[in-house]
Amino acid sequence: MTPILHHYPTSPFAELVRMALGLKGLAWQSVTIPRIAPKPDLAALTGGYIRTPVLQIGADIYCDTAAILAALEGFAPTPSYYPAPLGALHVMIANWAAGPQFRAHVGAAMGAMPEGALDGAFVADRKARFGLDLGQLGKAAPQLAAQTRVAALWLSQTLTDGRAFIGGEAPGHGDLALAANIWFVRSVPFAKANAEALTGLPHVADWFGRMAALGHGTPTEISAAEAIDIARAATPSDVAGGIEAPFSHGQMVRIQTEGSGDAPVEGALLKADSTGITLSRTDPRAGAVHVHFPRIGQFIIA
Numbered sequence: 001m002t003p004i005l006h007h008y009p010t011s012p013f014a015e016l017v018r019m020a021l022g023l024k025g026l027a028w029q030s031v032t033i034p035r036i037a038p039k040p041d042l043a044a045l046t047g048g049y050i051r052t053p054v055l056q057i058g059a060d061i062y063c064d065t066a067a068i069l070a071a072l073e074g075f076a077p078t079p080s081y082y083p084a085p086l087g088a089l090h091v092m093i094a095n096w097a098a099g100p101q102f103r104a105h106v107g108a109a110m111g112a113m114p115e116g117a118l119d120g121a122f123v124a125d126r127k128a129r130f131g132l133d134l135g136q137l138g139k140a141a142p143q144l145a146a147q148t149r150v151a152a153l154w155l156s157q158t159l160t161d162g163r164a165f166i167g168g169e170a171p172g173h174g175d176l177a178l179a180a181n182i183w184f185v186r187s188v189p190f191a192k193a194n195a196e197a198l199t200g201l202p203h204v205a206d207w208f209g210r211m212a213a214l215g216h217g218t219p220t221e222i223s224a225a226e227a228i229d230i231a232r233a234a235t236p237s238d239v240a241g242g243i244e245a246p247f248s249h250g251q252m253v254r255i256q257t258e259g260s261g262d263a264p265v266e267g268a269l270l271k272a273d274s275t276g277i278t279l280s281r282t283d284p285r286a287g288a289v290h291v292h293f294p295r296i297g298q299f300i301i302a
């Protein structure tokens with residue numbers, strides 16, 4: 001079964017996963033999704049989660065980069081996203097980079113954009129779904145850019161002893177998340193000065209070059225309809241794991257992503273433990289699917 005990534009080119013979280021596919025040298029199928037709501041084809045697979053990216057392996061649907069990397073680690077264990085000596089510390093670093101530091105990088109990337117540089121539909125979508133206020137972001141941008149320089153300084157200091165990646169000679173999830181943030185700032189022409197302030201620190205540009213050299217693996221473009229057909233023809237994989245109190249196995253619940261106005265995903269609870277949450281649902285187009293979420297960042301609503 002070939003992994004299918006649902007994504008669009010300018011998404012930094014999608015870039016994290018594209019680099020992750022490159023790190024493992026994987027062949028994958030690519031579905032280009034819309035940048036803004038509605039995304040009916042993606043929702044047919046996920047049950048309503050329409051953030052970017054989403055990974056599909058047959059009838060298993062993985063929402064959020066945390067669930068996606070865990071799935072790819074199981075799909076192709078070597079080389080690992082969690083090489084020694086950092087191991088699970090990689091995922092802690094990635095959570096910090098993808099959380100508070102991501103917000104700072106949004107400021108550094110988008111805060112200096114002149115009015116009108118972004119299309120109106122995109123601005124309205126992000127305001128309605130995530131409360132993004134470009135006026136406020138513009139005012140906060142210089143300080144948010146200053147905060148991104150702290151992350152880059154810590155990265156620079158980490159690399160001072162000559163190591164190739166943050167944990168040594170092998171790249172991991174932490175490197176991917178830090179690199180995706182810098183990639184985002186570099187991808188916006190108006191943010192050139194902010195990007196150069198990050199990659200101008202000692203060792204950072206060389207490290208970023210090594211991350212970019214991982215490539216994206218080998219993608220083949222397919223349509224959203226083909227991806228839905230693949231899900232319908234497949235059987236979701238067995239789920240092992242516990243159910244945290246007060247929930248019960250098979251209970252109908254909704255999964256709400258924190259900080260998002262998007263509709264929750266409804267389904268029967270198959271797993272809710274520290275390794276993640278899995279729902280079973282049946283879609284008129286995609287058939288029986290299992291939808292997987294990370295535990296962090298999600299609320300289970302009975």
Ligand SMILES: N[C@@H](CCC(=O)N[C@@H](CS)C(=O)NCC(=O)O)C(=O)O
Nearest residue numbers: 011012013035050051052064065066
């Ligand atoms: N925690 C999520 C965050 C993903 C995220 O915020 N992605 C952005 C794009 S980079 C998004 O969903 N934007 C709205 C959209 O694409 O509809 C993850 O790690 O995957």
